[in-house]
Amino acid sequence: MSNTLESSLEADKTHMHMNRSSRGFAMGDMVFKWTALFFALVVLLLLAGIIIMLAKGSVPAFEAFGWGFITLEDWDPVNEIYGAWAALVGTLVAAAIAMLIGLPLSFGIAIFITEMAPQWLKRPVGTAIELLAAVPSIIYGMWGLFFFAPWFAAHIQPGLVATLGPLPLIGGLFQMPLLGGASGVSVLTAGIVLAIMIVPFMASVIRDVFEIVPPVLKESAYGIGATTWEVVWNVVLPYTKTGVVGGVMLGLGRAIGETMAVTFIIGNASQLGSSLLEPGTTIAAKLANEFNEADGLQMDALIAMGLLLFIITFIVLMLSKLLLMRLAATQEGRKT
Amino acid sequence: MMRFRMTLLAGAMMAAGAVQAADVATINGAGATFPYPIYAKWAEAYNKATGVKLNYQSIGSGGGIKQIKAKTVDFGATDDPMKGEELEDIGLVQFPAIMGGVVPVVNVAGVEAGKLKLDQAVLADIYLGKIANWNDAKIAALNPGMALPNKLISVVRRSDGSGTTALFTDYLAKVSPEWKETVGAGKAVKWPVGLGGKGNEGVASYVKQIDGAIGYVEYAYAKQNKLAHAQLKNKDGNYVQPDGETFAAAAANADWTSKPGYGVVLTEQAGAKAWPITGASFILVYKEPENCAATEAALKFFDYAYKNGSKLALDMDYVPMPASVVQQIKATWADEVKCDGVAAMAK
Numbered sequence: 025m026s027n028t029l030e031s032s033l034e035a036d037k038t039h040m041h042m043n044r045s046s047r048g049f050a051m052g053d054m055v056f057k058w059t060a061l062f063f064a065l066v067v068l069l070l071l072a073g074i075i076i077m078l079a080k081g082s083v084p085a086f087e088a089f090g091w092g093f094i095t096l097e098d099w100d101p102v103n104e105i106y107g108a109w110a111a112l113v114g115t116l117v118a119a120a121i122a123m124l125i126g127l128p129l130s131f132g133i134a135i136f137i138t139e140m141a142p143q144w145l146k147r148p149v150g151t152a153i154e155l156l157a158a159v160p161s162i163i164y165g166m167w168g169l170f171f172f173a174p175w176f177a178a179h180i181q182p183g184l185v186a187t188l189g190p191l192p193l194i195g196g197l198f199q200m201p202l203l204g205g206a207s208g209v210s211v212l213t214a215g216i217v218l219a220i221m222i223v224p225f226m227a228s229v230i231r232d233v234f235e236i237v238p239p240v241l242k243e244s245a246y247g248i249g250a251t252t253w254e255v256v257w258n259v260v261l262p263y264t265k266t267g268v269v270g271g272v273m274l275g276l277g278r279a280i281g282e283t284m285a286v287t288f289i290i291g292n293a294s295q296l297g298s299s300l301l302e303p304g305t306t307i308a309a310k311l312a313n314e315f316n317e318a319d320g321l322q323m324d325a326l327i328a329m330g331l332l333l334f335i336i337t338f339i340v341l342m343l344s345k346l347l348l349m350r351l352a353a354t355q356e357g358r359k360t
Numbered sequence: 361m362m363r364f365r366m367t368l369l370a371g372a373m374m375a376a377g378a379v380q381a382a383d384v385a386t387i388n389g390a391g392a393t394f395p396y397p398i399y400a401k402w403a404e405a406y407n408k409a410t411g412v413k414l415n416y417q418s419i420g421s422g423g424g425i426k427q428i429k430a431k432t433v434d435f436g437a438t439d440d441p442m443k444g445e446e447l448e449d450i451g452l453v454q455f456p457a458i459m460g461g462v463v464p465v466v467n468v469a470g471v472e473a474g475k476l477k478l479d480q481a482v483l484a485d486i487y488l489g490k491i492a493n494w495n496d497a498k499i500a501a502l503n504p505g506m507a508l509p510n511k512l513i514s515v516v517r518r519s520d521g522s523g524t525t526a527l528f529t530d531y532l533a534k535v536s537p538e539w540k541e542t543v544g545a546g547k548a549v550k551w552p553v554g555l556g557g558k559g560n561e562g563v564a565s566y567v568k569q570i571d572g573a574i575g576y577v578e579y580a581y582a583k584q585n586k587l588a589h590a591q592l593k594n595k596d597g598n599y600v601q602p603d604g605e606t607f608a609a610a611a612a613n614a615d616w617t618s619k620p621g622y623g624v625v626l627t628e629q630a631g632a633k634a635w636p637i638t639g640a641s642f643i644l645v646y647k648e649p650e651n652c653a654a655t656e657a658a659l660k661f662f663d664y665a666y667k668n669g670s671k672l673a674l675d676m677d678y679v680p681m682p683a684s685v686v687q688q689i690k691a692t693w694a695d696e697v698k699c700d701g702v703a704a705m706a707k
Contacts, residue, residue, distance in 0.1 A: 101521070102544035174569060207514055207570040209555055292519030292556030303555050309519075313558055316420035317521025317547050 075334070082328030088321060093328060099294040099310075106325035108332055110296040114211060114304040115336070118286065119279040121215025121300070122222055126275060129219070130226035138234040138260075139252055150231065157224035165288030168217040169209070173289055176216070177208030181301060199299040207291075212300040214290040218282055222275035229271030233264040265351055273344045277337060283308040307333045384657035390417040391424015391437030393559070394523055394578055395458050395641040399437075401672045402665045409668075414661060421523045421547065428452065428644045434654040436644040439523020440547055444620030451647045453696045454621030455689045456640035457662055459611055459679040460578055462527050463602040463637070465564070465587035467573045468494055469509055472588060474601050477502045479593035480628075480636075484536030486513055486574060488543075489553035494572060509572075516566045516575035519556025521547040527639040528576045531627040535636075576637075579607075580677045594636045595628050606635035607679040616685050640681075645697060652699035659693055659705050 085093055085106065096107020133153065137146055181200075188198040201210065237260050245255045261268065291303020292313055305313075307329045318326055389399070396418035403414035419427075421438035428436030429450060437457070447454055464483060466476055478486075482498050485491040491498055494508045518525045529545040543549050555570075557563040560581040567575040567587055574590075579602050582589050591599045600606045610629045616622050626638040643662060649655035666689075670680040681689070690705070697704045 098550070100550035101548040102546045102550065169565065170569070207555060207566070207573075209566070209570075287519070287558055288562075292558070293554070294550065305519075305556075313520040313556070314548060317422035319422050319426065322548075 078327060078331040078334060082324060082331045084321060084324040085328035088324075093325070094332065097296055101322050104321050106322065108307070108325075108329050110294050111305050111307045111310045111329060112332060112336075113296055114290065115280060115306040115308070115333070117300070117304070118211055118215045118218055118290065118306055119276060121212060122218035122279040123272075123276055125216060125219035126222045126226060126279075127272065129223050130230055130271075130275070133223070133227040134230035134234050135252075135256055137231050139256060150228070153224045153227050153231075157228060161221065161282060161285045162288075164217055164221050165285035168213065168285060168289040172217060173208035173210075173213050175208070176213050181208060185301070196298055197300045199301065201297065201299055201302045209289060209291040209303055210301045211290060211297070211304040214286050214304075214306075215300075217285055217289055218279045221282065221285060222278050225278060226271050226275035229274060230264075230268055233267030233271065234260055236267075237263050266348060269344050269348055273341065276340055280337060280340070281308055281333065283312045287312050384412065384653050386413045386415055387435070387654065387658045387661055388415050388433045389424075389435045389437060389643075389658065390419055390427040390433045391644075392421045392439045392523055392641050393418040394439050394460060395437065395678070397580065398458055398669075398673050398676050398678050401676065402661070402669045405668065405672065406661055406664050409664070412657060412661070420521070421526075422521060425644065428646075431646075431650065434645070434649075434651065435658045437641060438644065439639065439641050440526040441619070441621060441623030441625070441640075441642050442644065443623065447621050447644075452621075452644045453647055453692065454623065454642050454644050455662075455692060456616075456622050456681055456685070457643045457665065458673060459607060459626070459638060459640045459681065460580070460677070461602050461607040461610075461635050461638045461679075462524055462531075462576050463579050463582050463589045464574060464576050464592065465567050465582050465589050466575075467567050467569075467571060467588065468511065469571065470507055473586075474589060474591060475503075475506065476588070476590040477593070477599050478590050480535035483592070484532050484539050487515060487517075487532060487552070487554070488536070488539060489515070511572040514566075514570045514573040515551075515554035516557055516563050516570070516573050517551055517554045518548075518560075518563060519558050522559075523547065523639070523641070524560065524576070524578055525549070527625065527627060527637055530625050531637045534628045579603075583677055592636050594634050595630050596632050596634070598632055600633055600635055602635050604674055604677060604679055606633050607638045608682070609633035610635050610638035611640070611679065611682060611685075616688060622685075622689070638679075647696050648698055649704075652704060655697065656699070656704045659697065663690070663705070 089096060089105075089107065093106070093108055094112065095109050096105075097109045098105045098107045099110065100106070133149075137149055141149060184198050185200045189195050189200070191198075241259050241263065242255055245259045250258070286306050287309040290305055290309055292305050292309060293303040294305055294310075297304060311326055311330060314322065315326055396416065399414065399416050403416065407413050416437075417423075417427075417433075421440050424433075424436040424438050425442065427433045442452070442454055464478060468476070478499075479502055482491060482502060485498065492513055493510065494513055495510045500506075500508060517528075526545065526547045529539075529543065529549050532543070533540040533545040543552065555566055557566045557575070560577045563575040563577050564581050564585040564587060567573045567577075568585060577585075577587070579589075581587075582602075589602055591601055594600050609631045610626045613629055613631045613634065614624050614626055616624055618624060622640070622642070624640075626640065628636045629638070643658075645655050645658060666681060666686045673680045693705045694703045
């Protein structure tokens with residue numbers, strides 16, 4: 025809807041220009057058009073180049089281990105046996121924890137700023153969040169390693185183990201790690217720090233899209249007696265869903281691909297622990313750790329993991345598009 | 361930032377160098393991170409003495425080998441010596457530049473630096489996960505009278521591929537058949553237990569922080585971070601403290617000519633005072649370099665370092681190469697590094 029409006033506005037503008045302008049103007053337009061097209065194509069070319077190089081580089085790894093490369097847990101550089109499973113699962117689990125914590129937080133922040141905060145508070149909170157988004161990831165990593173992980177191990181971890189540990193089903197995820205246990209370096213802490221890192225991104229995008237909702241829509245809803253929650257759920261969210269999903273995907277993308285902070289906090293263990301409190305690793309962390317010194321098959325295996333990371337990101341994007349299409353379809357259905 | 365500036369500078373120098381290739385203003389090297397601090401110090405002194413700059417990228421041993429193979433640098437540096445046949449195939453000459461030691465460091469309440477004693481079997485068992493508590497009878501047997509807490513051992517090791525790990529695992533494989541069988545030696549291995557820290561700094565910070573941790577780092581890092589190191593039992597059965605003297609003792613009895621390219625690993629060497637986890641860091645240059653002047657300049661730099669760099673090295677807890685070995689290295693240069701059939705260093 026808004027897209028067609030925009031493009032028709034655009035068309036009107038060009039008409040106006042055409043009517044009152046000389047050839048030079050049209051010429052400028054052409055140059056602009058081709059330049060823009062060129063830049064757009066450069067992005068596509070880059071993407072294609074990355075895919076081709078990754079696919080080519082990972083051929084030896086897949087030749088050596090077949091599809092089993094993906095499901096093999098071993099990572100043994102001495103005997104040249106490489107599998108991506110531990111890093112793959114670590115990546116997904118850490119990102120899932122980050123989303124589980126980060127998503128509600130971001131929504132809360134965005135709703136508070138746009139709907140509830142008094143005017144004088146909106147700017148400071150908004151700016152603070154944007155500043156948080158600008159903190160380099162290594163800082164989060166150091167903070168996580170030096171402050172958060174030990175604090176978590178001393179104050180939160182024992183409680184988690186005592187309360188959630190004995191529960192059926194999820195209890196296994198909260199067993200005391202065999203290894204020391206005092207370090208707090210684990211998949212769970214990495215996920216929590218990731219959550220803190222992605223909240224500023226998601227919250228500021230979601231806030232921005234919430235703010236474009238025409239006040240008249242919200243006011244009419246308030247006018248017929250809707251609560252703040254009802255306004256957000258029934259008016260703001262449906263109006264902004266594309267932008268919201270985009271913001272969430274941005275956060276998820278960062279959670280999946282984040283390297284430096286995760287390398288610091290996750291413990292870089294290539295075995296898959298059964299508990300979330302055990303150290304683990306992610307694809308990005310593994311690449312950061314081993315790329316420098318790798319050669320031969322190990323290098324091929326690392327590149328193959330890079331390809332897997334790329335594919336995961338692609339699947340995530342595809343799922344978000346599907347979700348949007350599904351949302352659009354149900355809404356169409358509701359209208360008729 | 362620092363390195364970025366150095367690279368910029370080097371870039372500018374390289375551009376200038378291209379015009380007057382005969383007079384080399386910058387030597388380009390890349391590789392091992394362990395010797396980087398001392399190479400940087402030497403480079404500073406060398407620059408003051410001769411005006412020639414050294415641009416060294418500490419990107420890791422594997423990277424150093426890759427770069428010299430690709431001929432993008434004048435010399436490569438590696439902690440893990442290349443094998444004889446590989447050197448032959450590519451046409452490289454390998455020689456050691458500097459030595460250092462790897463030390464086990466611990467963070468155990470009540471245990472001071474240099475007090476804890478470990479022998480070969482116990483250290484291997486800790487890293488195999490077979491000894492899991494500091495109050496284990498096997499540790500207590502080596503340290504009579506020491507109060508060791510009932511605390512789980514947190515094993516810390518490197519997460520990145522590294523020459524330090526290569527030395528440490530080479531040592532464990534030499535002293536423990538089980539380690540050799542199940543894990544093996546290399547720049548990265550499949551660790552049975554433990555947390556991985558990135559770089560010497562990463563391991564040092566984990567050990568500092570985790571109560572009950574044990575890790576291994578280059579000696580210089582242990583000293584800088586004031587970590588509590590342990591004594592190790594050497595091949596002769598003596599407990600030794602890590603320092604310049606015991607590192608040098610490990611090198612003294614080594615037969616450097618036994619391996620092509622001086623590629624001996626100095627772990628578990630004989631000698632009453634020898635520190636068991638000692639190693640050299642190596643330099644790689646082409647036998648028949650395309651850019652002869654640059655290789656010559658690199659050799660001159662190391663010649664200078666052998667001659668004048670010992671004090672700097674000792675100050676930074678590295679061990680300079682013994683004079684007898686330097687003699688052999690110079691003979692190797694004269695014999696093997698040739699420009700148009702003439703020895704590059706024939707001066």
